[in-house]
Amino acid sequence: MVSVYSVPGAFSAQECAEIIRKAEVEPDSEALLVGQTRDHNLRRASVVWLDDVPGTGWVMDRLISLVRRANKERFGFDLREFAESPQAASYKAKDSGHFAWHSDIGDGPVAGKRKLSLIVQLSKPGSYDGGDLEIMPGAHVVSASRLQGSATVFPSFLLHQVTPVTRGERKSLTVWAHGPAFR
Numbered sequence: 001m002v003s004v005y006s007v008p009g010a011f012s013a014q015e016c017a018e019i020i021r022k023a024e025v026e027p028d029s030e031a032l033l034v035g036q037t038r039d040h041n042l043r044r045a046s047v048v049w050l051d052d053v054p055g056t057g058w059v060m061d062r063l064i065s066l067v068r069r070a071n072k073e074r075f076g077f078d079l080r081e082f083a084e085s086p087q088a089a090s091y092k093a094k095d096s097g098h099f100a101w102h103s104d105i106g107d108g109p110v111a112g113k114r115k116l117s118l119i120v121q122l123s124k125p126g127s128y129d130g131g132d133l134e135i136m137p138g139a140h141v142v143s144a145s146r147l148q149g150s151a152t153v154f155p156s157f158l159l160h161q162v163t164p165v166t167r168g169e170r171k172s173l174t175v176w177a178h179g180p181a182f183r
């Protein structure tokens with residue numbers, strides 16, 4: 001599907017393990033939704049903001065080059081900045097971790113400028129069941145690759161979800177690129 005761009009092996013297994021290890025040292029917070037409300041029916045996950053984690057500058061550099069490449073090859077959006085910290089999220093089977101259908105474009109001054117969303121699979125596919133990232137570019141659903149280190153890029157207005165994790169734990173890394181609102 002043209003509106004979902006994927007990069008297999010955007011991060012190596014070792015790099016995913018290092019991101020997980022570094023993010024685990026930071027205290028995590030309960031994930032808030034766009035608009036900073038809590039609704040467990042919509043989302044259950046814990047998150048760490050990568051900007052708070054020392055020694056992860058190389059991760060941001062990689063994310064920026066991945067977004068640039070996706071935008072050049074596929075989207076051609078007017079992107080101006082990365083106005084938010086990347087977010088490492090963890091969805092656990094014991095908490096019924098999930099994120100129901102949503103768009104990433106929010107009402108706030110920052111979330112309202114999101115144009116591209118990029119999500120990296122940090123966990124090995126065999127370490128959890130469920131937890132599929134699904135995107136709806138049209139009248140059908142596209143499942144993102146579950147392979148560790150793969151990156152999936154799509155316009156932030158597209159509906160997407162993470163199905164409930166039923167075994168183990170799924171970790172992901174999300175970043176958004178911002179620019180003038182679509183019109």
Ligand SMILES: O=C(O)CCC(=O)C(=O)O
Nearest residue numbers: 089104119133162172174
């Ligand atoms: O963890 C994921 O795969 C999706 C995260 C997401 O959709 C978000 O943070 O807006």
Ligand SMILES: [Fe+2]
Nearest residue numbers: 102103104160
């Ligand atoms: Fe999202």
